[in-house]
Amino acid sequence: MLYSIPWLESIPPLWWQIGIVALGLGAIVLSAETLHRRAATSSELTRKIVHIGTGNVILIAWWLQIPAWVGISASVIASAIALLSYYIPLLPGINSVGRNSFGTFFYAVSIGVLIAWFWTLRQFQYAAIGVLVMAWGDGLAGLIGQKFGRHPYQLWGMTKSWEGSLTMALISYAVSSLVLLSVQGNVWQAWLVPVAIGFVATALEAFSKFGIDNLTVPVGSAALAFYLSQLLSLGS
Template sequence: MLRFPLSSFSDGFSTPLPTLPPIGWQILAVAVWLGLIGLLAEGLRRSGGSAEAVRKVVHMGTGNVILLAWWLDMPAWMGISASILFGIITLLSYRFPILPGLNSVGRKSFGTFFYAVSIGALTAAFWQTAPYYAVMGILIMVWGDGLAALIGQRWGNHPYKLWGMQKSWEGSLTMFGMSYIVSILLLMGIHGNLWQLWLISLIIAATATALEAFSKLGVDNLTVPIGSAIVAFWLNQALLV
């Protein structure tokens, strides 16, 4: 048991610190991380940041909690339960002003809800046996899709239209590059530096970029992570086994 020494006090007694079970510390770690992201987003909002910038800070910050969950070896049921709860909250927020900072993007979008669904689906599918596929899919969505939107809006000087939606080459190239980096780093950590990994990562990045190009109603928050994870799983089974 952890104890805080009180020898400096005149009574000389020692008082034990409160103890938590492992799951309690896991929940506390996640809560602290999400609290820091919330403070950062609120600070950005108060300093005059755009609604889209605030939304992307939350999008990227909360998504990275998957790394914390992986490091702490959190059970799958926690991730699935959290995604269900957050999914319900986001559905309610489309009717009530619960999450105005996340849903005020200037267009009709269910991206926040799809975000929750994708995390729950990937956790249910891969967490018990191959969690790195879930991590890969979510991080591709977090870093690829998140930075693609920010860079595309800020420096997207070469637009193109696809299925009636306007994108930019700058944003799509960012999506491709970040998806490739996430894929190769995770795969190298699992299998080692094999030539197949470079090819697999290229295919994953191309798939994620193509899926992100179709983002009507925010559906890319569902198709990008799930599609990337499935392609990664299938290619690894086909080329590395």
């Protein structure tokens, strides 16, 4: 067995946790970048692969109960790399030099903010809701909107589609209800709160100039889930 190897037994559990999270993130980014370079995958699809895959790491962090400082440190490092990548071609499949969006940077920042906030309260589910709504809701909304969007509308000079916005609302509802149901059980609040999250997340995503939705959607969704749950006596 793995733990019967003496030198492995000497490694503190914390380093196993950090290693698992780091390997997960590394595998996602490496896979996406490889697809972009070798399989002629578009930059937008590459970004969405990383966008969705990275968000799921919050579940691993929750499961392993990693210390807050680990998540915050990872967020700071990822934010710095994201900023550099706008000027240096570190990961061209994810961030093009000079790209007119700071979405990747805001995404990394939002994860750090949510971990700092909800890990301290030991309310991990709300951090998970915020990150997963952004990862799956925004990620799939972008893909569906580009592929099947036939009814466009404009906000702030940006073109969105009703198909993409509907996807955002439905996926946001689905992921937030699944998280709340897994923690709180089958109670009516766990079905009602996600309705508000779906509406608010969709509205915030629509106003996404310069990629700011990668910060407002996760933080806004998590905050709304937390305060509504407390108001409706769902919080633990």
